[in-house]
Amino acid sequence: MKTDIRISRTSNAAKVAAILAALIVVILIAAPYWAGRADLRLMGEIFLYLALASLWNLLAGYAGLVSVGQQAYVGFGGYMLFALTIFAGLPPLVAIALAGVLGALISIPVAALIFRLRGAYFAIGTWVMAEVFRLSFAQVSALGGGSGTSLPTDIVRSMADGRSEREALAYWLALGAALFVVTTVYLMLRSRKGLALTAIRDNELASASLGIDIWRTKFVVYVVTSGLTAVIGALIFLQKLRISPDAAFSVNDWTAFVIFIVVIGGIGTIEGPIIGTLIFFLLRETLADLGTIYLMVLGLVAIVVMLKAPQGVWGFISQRFNLQLFPLGYRVERHKDS
Amino acid sequence: MSEPILTLAGLDAFYGDFQALFGVDLTVSEGEVLAIIGANGAGKTTLLRSISGLIGNKADQVQFRGASIGAERPDVIAQMGLAMVPEGRQLFPSLSVEENLMIGGRVNRKGPWNLQKVFDLFPILEERKAQASTSLSGGQQQMVAIGRALMANPDLIMFDEISLGLAPVIIRDIYKALPGIVGGGMSAVIVEQDITKALEVSSRVYCLQEGRVSLEGKSDAVSREDIARAYFGVE
């Protein structure tokens, strides 16, 4: 008898999940044909938050870079969209892509500075950085300074002819961005780089001794995340039509809520941000009209989850049922051949 | 043999899902000096951490003076009269020598030990009392660590790797002070790599191997071969 050893990187649950996911994606792509305008817009927003959450999760949950300053890139992306369309006359789609590239570029010097800080210092450093971004853009009077500016309607109208085409396009862009981000994160984590990231998260000492350049790995993740975050920022402000420093660099809207989503859903898992986004929007849609009470409930949920289930909802489920919908690991399978 | 002051019954200990101790049974009698030996990673430190409460256990797995303390908080256990001289000294770097000693006296138990007594035992410390504890030599630091534990006037004192990293002369000094410490009826548990020394100062010895007791006996009765076998599992 000889044993034949195979390495498998998937599971039955994951296969089922993948088929389901494909189905859902098809349904979602068709949404402009079956959903109302409001649903379309809400879903668009959900996708953009999902993308932000997945990116922050990659940064904090995998690379251990707990940033409370990602709003710097959301706002930067938004402002780049406005600047590139208004001043350079670029079509919005080109401007969005370029905003990503510029976001990645600007994150390089930022990283060089804040990577000197660790842990809590790093978190606060990123926050100060975002404030510097906010205050700097507030000084740019061509972009409205502290008052902000609106995206001229011609530019928006130039994207597609007619209101419903435009809304469908905006929706597809958001859906596409979310799919792209989740897939990128998934593929990245399955790659060699991903293995390195997971290893770093577990044990930096051992990682360095096994040939992983910790600084570079984190740096790459930071730059990629920042670039993609800027793209999402551009998409967000394409929806909002108006930008101002306070809105663009809002720590609550673009970072605190995102952290909330990731931690509630389960940090350090791909599924976590997805679940967290759904929970967040469920709360928001049912309670937001309560104003202060809604925000207090949100704060309370954050505290209770952190104290009672720090691994988040998905962490809890996957531990309970040993479930992984996005398998990242390797399984060694032995088949006995006679 | 007199009453046991400390009894371990089937003690298990875990670091996350890694089990470091497996059903350890052990007793320490009133006034006795017990030695625990074993290879690196055998679980000696884990054992002492479990007793002192730094690792949580089931309540009845550790009994101290008749009370089940397995699940107690470490500060409560310290108040009950159990002190530890940790592995690697672990002085408080932000505290001066004197402050390190004084913080040991916080539990405020009655007994023979006070600042002056500790200075009498280790006169060099009195000269250095205002100095930062990190500026002392390794041996002096070990003296502070011992003095700090004594300040609590414990009924049972535990030493983890009492001579680790110390020069032979200093080891000799420390061991010279030992009878003066445990002489007054205090019980002691000593974890020691140096088997000769361990057997010399103790009345009984336990050997741990991979988290299990592999040997138990009177110190003057165990043979080198027994120990070698218990140490490495060498047949």
Next chain:
Amino acid sequence: QTPTLRVGHVSPRTGPLAGFAEADDYVLGAIQDHFSTGIENNGKTWNIEIISKDSQSNPNRAAEVAADLILGDEVDIIVAASTPDTVNPVSDQAEINEVPCITTDCPWQPYFFGRNGVPGQGFDYTYHFFWGLEDVIAAFLDMWDSSGVAKVVGGLFPNDADGNAWGDAELGLPKPLAAAGYDLTDPGRYQPLNDDFSNYINAFKEVGAEIVTGNMIAPDFATFWAQAAQQGFNPKIVTIGKALLFPSVIESLGDRGDGLSSEVWWSPNHPFNSSLTGASSKELADGYTAASGRPWTQPIGFKHALFEVVADVVKRAADLEDYESIAAAIPETKLDTIVGPVDWSNGPINNVTKTPLVAGQWQKEGDAFDLKIVANSHAPEIATTGELRLL
């Protein structure tokens, strides 16, 4: 069966701008009562449903809830009030989603230019009524001219929508002040929630400013005003927009609130009546005080007027089923409201019409402060109720 017309309403009920919306419940309650019998349009009665949402004083959130109202609740008309941070994002959403929109309570320059409006072209669906910076300047000059103080003015403008508009070299205060012979010292735009105004105070002291003006939020003004006293700067007139609108702010300043001045867009003494209820300004204000136990505030009149305009548009629109038709009815409005006439045909720029503005001073009477109207030459129909006193 009576059809329903939905009106969306966005205002900052919570957050730092919440003072502007504190009378919302009262005003909306009264309006809803009034609308309960429906409005007649082309011989048919329509139910009016008002759906109000909170912008949380956050422009992001304002855009979001506006979109919710438009897309989710499918409102037929959307209205908004209180500062550019609420008005502009809501108007932008309305414009792009092609929903008729009426707004107020924000000077027209930050509304129009802040949205990148092009003079002569304007907007298709969004209309605004309020006053403009030229009016506030005129009212201030009117007040200052009569006071006899030196014509040296210190300007305090934050780097926010209002501050940038007020301080704008072309469209804001500087030019007209210079034309009127005033010497304005403007050190630059500070960031809101500033902790220290020493450099402003120093600059004002150096030029010997006797008048201080600007547009601030209340916390910043309080910081400035205390520091001015500490650093020995004692101007004779302090006229500040926005921060000094609300009695609660003045009260929180204690004795130092006495004699501060600001623009007055509406007061119980305005000689206008509601086109809906017929109530006078005084009756509306007293009604609020009776209902809430709080002193009247200026936004009450404008919030009420907003719905007066809505009702009027609803009555006149050729076809309420058609948003284009509703939008077309807005610029044709000619209505005397509780804040004065609203008539887009005589606005200063496309999509904008203006209401009268006067200047007032907070004066302590017994224990309470009263906002006295002290200068009215540009709107003589609004009677003065007091004399300007120097600080």
Next chain:
Amino acid sequence: MTQILQLDGLSKAFGAVTVADSLSYTLKEGEALGVLGPNGAGKTSMFNLITGTLQPNSGHITFAGEDITSRSAAHRSRSGIARSFQVPQPFTHMTVFENAMVAATQSAGLRGHEAERLCIDVLEQTELLDKANDRAGGLTLLNRKRLELTRALCAKPRLLLLDEIAGGLTEAECTSLIATIKSIHASGVSIIWIEHVVHALMAVVERLIVIDFGRKIAEGEPKAIMDSPEVQAIYLGIEADV
């Protein structure tokens, strides 16, 4: 034989504690060197210096002709230095196989099936294949030590640093470990092995150095070293008639 590693006047101190004191020696390509010394002598610290987890206060390290004194730990690992940790440092949330894959992909730079193949082979050799899918955090101490060796081997090292991997093994396990290390050695890998289980060490190494207080106090042929009274006194605690 060419030399693969050279330590040159390496010194390192933590405050008052000196862990390396002008440490110098050379290792020839393919040689197996044993390191002895009492607890706290600075043996593990020496490994930390060689692998780059610690930076020396002074001195130089040359590996395969390159001065690596100021290179990163990652660089050193990729250029062929692998180690096992005395206190095992598994990636606790990953499986045993994934632990091995980290070494094969990151350090050895292998990809895809090639990496997987290597890991399987090494796991078979270190008798961990049965545990390949277990989370490393749940392994017993013995298996953690095996995992240390596995990872080091999956890095395809030219120089293998072993820190007390025989401690706590049964006789039979020890024998098979010795065989494993001998075969690694036979394949041309240079080895430095810190071990308190002297007989295991003696079975493999060709040369021995003894360290105390960070200083090299003896070097030479294993048998001769073990018999020297100085080593007996310091290391075995057999005090020569005080």
Next chain:
Amino acid sequence: MDFLNAVVQGTLLGGLYALFAAGLSLIFGVMRLVNIAHGDLIVLAAYLGLTTTVVLGVHPVVALIVVVPAMAGIGYCLQRGVLNHTLGDDILPPLLVTFGLSVIIQNALLEGYSADPQKMDAGALETASVALGPLSLGVLPLLTFAIAVAVIAGLQWVFYRTPLGRAFRATSDNQDIAQLMGLNKRHVFGMAMALSLAVTAVAGILLGIRTSFDPSVGGGRLIFGFEAVIIGGLGNLWGTLVGGVILGVAQTVGATINPGWQLLAGHIAFLVILAVRPNGLFPRISG
């Protein structure tokens, strides 16, 4: 003269920042806790002070007698009831929990006190000034600075001269071993938070006298507090004072160049210092 005035006023402003930061510095030093809710707790203290002055009709400074113990009590309960459960190697749990607290405090204040700006009336103290050569200095800022120095000296004394301070330092050095000395770390941390919030009470009252406040102003103040702590170096209280002064002076000097740069100048000073010395100017322990 402009410049001199800017430096002097900036120094006094720094006193206020140091006061915001002193409580943060204390808990950051003792238990590595990043308290996002600190700014909102300052505002809470201001509201408590306001209520006290209104209900009892006393001067805000007298209100300290009520507010300081009240905040200390809140701090102790908060730490033992909630925050102790979040401490560990991971910085996320305390970050998220204190963020949650911050949202709750802000909105509870909004429910209770509405968004109206409030101010505490300290009478003549608010506007009194003394002349110093060509400069005119407010008594209140001078008093604030003096109180900041006194508070920091007091904290320093507690920290280095009392058994409680010994317990703080020991627990901060090594929690496990401190427990072996009979210190209940939960209680020690509770006391640290109580002390921190007692300082917050002072900061809150002074803030409420200096300027008007509403429930939302806490967050903006918080970041200066963090910057002062980090510039000064982890756990170094005098360093925190220096950090506050550096921020204050950077802001006022920046403002004389262009008022728009006031806040920016402070942040940039912070980043420059970090670029040069990532552990702050005077680190007590490398962190």
